[in-house]
Amino acid sequence: MPVEQRYLRNIEALTEEECRTLSEDRVAVAGCGGLGGSVVEALARIGVRHLRLIDADVFDETNLNRQVLCTEATVGLHKAEVAKRRILEIDRKAKPEAIVSYLDESNAADLIRGMDCVVDCLDTLESRFWLAHACQALGIPLVYGAIAGWFGQVCTVHPGDASFVSIYGEPFGTSQHARLGSLPFAAYATAAVQAAETVKVLLGRPGQIRNRLLMIDLLDGSMESIELAPIP
Template sequence: MDDLDAYIRSRAEGDLFHWDSQVDAAERFGTTLARVEEAALAQGLLPARYQRNRQAISVNDQLTLFRSRVAVIGCGGLGGYVIEELARLGVGTIIAIDPDVFEEHNLNRQLLSSPGTLGRAKVEAAAARVAEINPAVTLLPREEAYAPENGMELLRGAQVIVDALDSIQTRLALAKTCTDLGVPMVHGAIGGWYGQVATQFPGDDTVQKLYRRWVEGKGVEQKLGNPSFTPALVASIEVAEVCKILLGVGEPLHNRKLSVNLLEIIFVSVDMINDPPSAAD
């Protein structure tokens, strides 16, 4: 790919590499937009779409994100926003897992839903959206339900796993699969004006603590519903956690739970070592 590298350098403007040049390079050298993006980043050139990341995320960090693989379990209220933000952030490979299709009641809050996508598989809509907003990112759609029996295979190779589920039972199973894989899991849950986020690292039992009093059912979401703004906020916090984990920066919500109350604008970080039962129990 020496010719590709030389071409990329010749088309750079300072340390920026613009989208039209990226598209031209892929066509000229018969390769993918992903390969061109990685080649530019490897030379210390920043694809111009990421220039507003520059003060927070270095070019080397952007390359790390592009070479990363993140799995998102659930492509609904939380998952749609998570996928959108991961793609715009520049995470190179996203595994999207969901067996469902869009229904009319999804339209109030699920970013990937529209009247035109009703009846369409959520993972198909996710793939189409990512192809539209950042074609250099690869989204791998998995139109099937996560279960303990298939979890190891579905999630293999992921460096971080994002919980965007609405089932506590499935979430607890996912936490165990993440532990077995030795991979961090970013947990998010929503209900009405409220939400919570926590990050479980291998060897922790954070999610089990959060739901230690759960007996059955899906949790408070079924009682409180979900307006449009709650999943958007909680998903954004989840993506920030993913970014910190992949780049090894900042302080993740390790052994902590962030509780969000948007009705009264109260954010509380709770030490999970001595955590009282969660509102989601």
């Protein structure tokens, strides 16, 4: 079966078979705000049609500076539901699933069960750790991303890999974005890397950011990576 017209610009960078693979794979995006909204947009456009969207929050006016799914018309609406609607505007054949729920120790595993990859776009360390533990337990690759001010960071964690646990230590606390701000281009750049990593995971492509943390500095226009040591 020939590739659909909408995916012709994928070809050469991706094969027709890879496009078909993406349309069948299942991805959970945890958090549909600054990072998650852009990740959802990119994955829906490249052809990932089975997206599980997890977020209990609603949009507010503070989200307008960076969250692509937040407009004056969507303020007050649930982020997961808005993300689902956006996907269907892009691709009526898509099968998005909106889950209006916070992610915690009690439900993390159930929320991501059956997924081929999980994208961490959460904004609290505690939720991130419960998600990471659930991914390890279920054998699901995890693509992590975070932003603070002008900076972003991304890594991809397969079961058994070293991960951001080696940086953050104990799984409790809040994100740094409240102290350093959240700028739109930091969210978009970081989300773009997360979306690319997700596609590489789904397709088994080399070059994934594994056992290292990619550091994005948009203030001085640099990227570097640091090796992550396994947790004893």
